[in-house]
Amino acid sequence: MQLNTCNFRIDPTPRRADGEYMAHARISTNREDGAETELFVSGDLAGFDRRDEAIAFAKNWAQEWLQVRFG
Incomplete structure (x- = not known):
């Protein structure tokens, strides 16, 4: 079964540290009232x-x- 990710947002913006790009992810979704909530x-x-x-x-x-x- 494939997960429907349209209800989730992934922010994969890396940060720069010591000459490298550090990968990290912020996962969020919307609550029923429309407000964004961080998962x-x-x-x-x-x-x-x-x-x-x-x-x-x-x-x-x-x-x-x-x-x-x-999933």
Whole structure:
């Protein structure tokens, strides 16, 4: 079964530290009243030389996290 992620938002914006892009993910959703609520913030997952690699890693990590909990 495939998880429908349209109810969740993943922000995979990496942070720059010590010359690397640190992958991390912020996962949020909307409550019934429409207000955004944060479900989870991963913390640093891994360091990458390239920004796009950090983003891809964080997105994949977050999708797996959602699949385990809501799939």
